Amino acid sequence: MKSLPYFCRGEVIRGFGRGSKELGIPTANFPDSVVENLPADISTGIYYGWACVGNGDVYKMVLSIGWNPYYKNTKKSMETHVIHTFKEDFYGEMLSVVMVGYIRPERSYDSLEALIAAINSDIEEAKLKLELPEHLKLREDNFFTSAPSKSSAPPTNTTTTSSQTFINGH
DSSP, X not given: OTTOSEEEEEEOBOOOSOIIIIISOXXXXXXXXXXXXXXXXXXXXXXXXXXXXXXXXXXXXXXXXXXXXXXXXXXXXXXXXXXXXXXXOOTTSEEEEEEEEEEEOOOOOSSHHHHHHHHHHHHHHHHHHTTSHHHHHHHTOHHHHTXXXXXXXXXXXXXXXXXXXXXOOO
């Protein structure tokens, strides 16, 4: 995937409500406009990289792009699990992510337990891969220090609407 690393940011919106409740793995969802503007070579599947909420710290993350076959979604989504425990929800906050690498295609599972096990395996793989020097350096990218808060103006090299910002910073 020649578009990796891929940088994007958008306002966190409410998703399907399954991440925390059913899976025990909270996710932050991007608006449709961010999903619709992904490069053509970014296929559905599971990715790993770095994420930052607002102007906070940068954490490891895994991200799912697709239709979540286990749930048979009819709408493509982009859901980020930030590998950090937050004290409260951050709906409406700006989420900045850099997708660094690809883990696997999306697939369906025979049970909720099998899905949860796969997600936990993805998280462990992401933690390991993000320790590689070529991936660690992206944690310090200027993209994260230039992240606008909800109330600040976006940088001039981006396309925006009121709820999202698209950037490809490489």
